[in-house]
Amino acid sequence: MNAARYEDGKVQIHDLPVPEPQPDEALVHISAAGVCHSDLHLAKGDWTAVGAVSLIGHEAIGVVESVGAEAARFVGVGDRVILGLGSAGGTHWCGACEYCLGGSPRHCANARPILGTFAEYFPIWAPSLVNLPEEVDDLEAPLACGGLTAYGAVKKLTKHGVVPGRRVAVIGAAGGLGHYAVQMASAFGYEVIGVDMGADRLDFARSMGAADAVEAADAVGALTADGGLDAALVFTPKIAGFELGLNVLRPGGLFVGVGLPPTSDGPIKLDPFTLLYKDPTVVYSAVGTVQDMRELVNLVAAGRVKTHVSRTGKLSELGAIFDELGAGAYLGRAVVDDLAN
Numbered sequence: 001m002n003a004a005r006y007e008d009g010k011v012q013i014h015d016l017p018v019p020e021p022q023p024d025e026a027l028v029h030i031s032a033a034g035v036c037h038s039d040l041h042l043a044k045g046d047w048t049a050v051g052a053v054s055l056i057g058h059e060a061i062g063v064v065e066s067v068g069a070e071a072a073r074f075v076g077v078g079d080r081v082i083l084g085l086g087s088a089g090g091t092h093w094c095g096a097c098e099y100c101l102g103g104s105p106r107h108c109a110n111a112r113p114i115l116g117t118f119a120e121y122f123p124i125w126a127p128s129l130v131n132l133p134e135e136v137d138d139l140e141a142p143l144a145c146g147g148l149t150a151y152g153a154v155k156k157l158t159k160h161g162v163v164p165g166r167r168v169a170v171i172g173a174a175g176g177l178g179h180y181a182v183q184m185a186s187a188f189g190y191e192v193i194g195v196d197m198g199a200d201r202l203d204f205a206r207s208m209g210a211a212d213a214v215e216a217a218d219a220v221g222a223l224t225a226d227g228g229l230d231a232a233l234v235f236t237p238k239i240a241g242f243e244l245g246l247n248v249l250r251p252g253g254l255f256v257g258v259g260l261p262p263t264s265d266g267p268i269k270l271d272p273f274t275l276l277y278k279d280p281t282v283v284y285s286a287v288g289t290v291q292d293m294r295e296l297v298n299l300v301a302a303g304r305v306k307t308h309v310s311r312t313g314k315l316s317e318l319g320a321i322f323d324e325l326g327a328g329a330y331l332g333r334a335v336v337d338d339l340a341n
């Protein structure tokens with residue numbers, strides 16, 4: 001089978017044996033795989049805490065080709081599924097530790113990552129798969145990480161007491177994750193203010209349902225003039241976006257960090273007087289749970305959320321797609337869609 005690896009500073013396509021599923025795994029014939037900004041950071045070793053990896057790709061839709069002996073009670077051959085936990089959330093969790101039982105399997109010590117979905121076949125822990133209705137197209141593959149991560153972040157609003165009707169900022173509103181969050185938070189009834197850079201990206205955020213969109217450079221002045229926002233969801237992988245998120249809040253507001261800037265950007269500057277006057281609740285959100293994925297699939301099937309795909313390409317074009325993504329060339333997402341051909 002064809003499979004991509006990131007080696008010697010570039011994407012390389014190899015002809016590898018089709019993997020055998022373990023007893024608790026299903027082998028999925030991939031139809032489409034989304035290109036996440038995390039793939040780029042992971043391949044280039046931008047996050048020193050994680051290191052560089054050659055296995056790339058962690059969001060995909062496909063059809064179950066075969067199942068291990070213990071996997072048949074979760075999925076069957078021919079099922080169309082989404083591989084839904086992203087790289088940081090893992091595809092396996094123990095189900096019995098304090099974190100798993102508390103609904104945060106991301107913190108499970110036994111969690112394992114999904115890595116390597118830019119391939120024709122991929123073996124995966126069967127309980128992590130979610131079946132797809134026919135209304136959800138193969139090009140919705142970026143839901144697997146990008147969509148799920150945005151959904152998990154938007155759900156933090158209700159978890160931390162920000163009720164529908166309140167004003168919330170989505171920072172990085174036109175990006176791969178932000179464009180989902182604008183749709184989701186709007187669908188939940190929040191008044192969404194998209195923050196991004198450039199007229200095209202602000203128009204795009206409005207077209208996704210944002211009540212208003214403001215230029216990042218103007219955001220603090222424009223959004224704090226009447227007291228500030230109830231929450232800021234920060235999707236942009238830039239430290240400046242994190243600082244902006246804290247600065248647009250009203251006193252007592254909620255800060256939800258999501259994007260992961262390169263380690264070379266350094267830490268967030270946090271003025272103790274900002275803490276004194278703003279008294280913010282600061283949380284981080286990464287990926288989501290399998291139950292979140294099921295809810296998200298239902299929202300997509302109902303037409304409430306849709307992936308904006310601005311580029312499709314062949315596996316052989318993945319290197320070029322990485323370059324374009326690194327240059328910030330896309331609104332929304334890019335998808336590799338020839339893996340089942």
Ligand SMILES: [Zn+2]
Binds near residue numbers: 093
């Ligand atoms: Zn656990």
Ligand SMILES: [Zn+2]
Binds near residue numbers: 037038059087
């Ligand atoms: Zn991702």
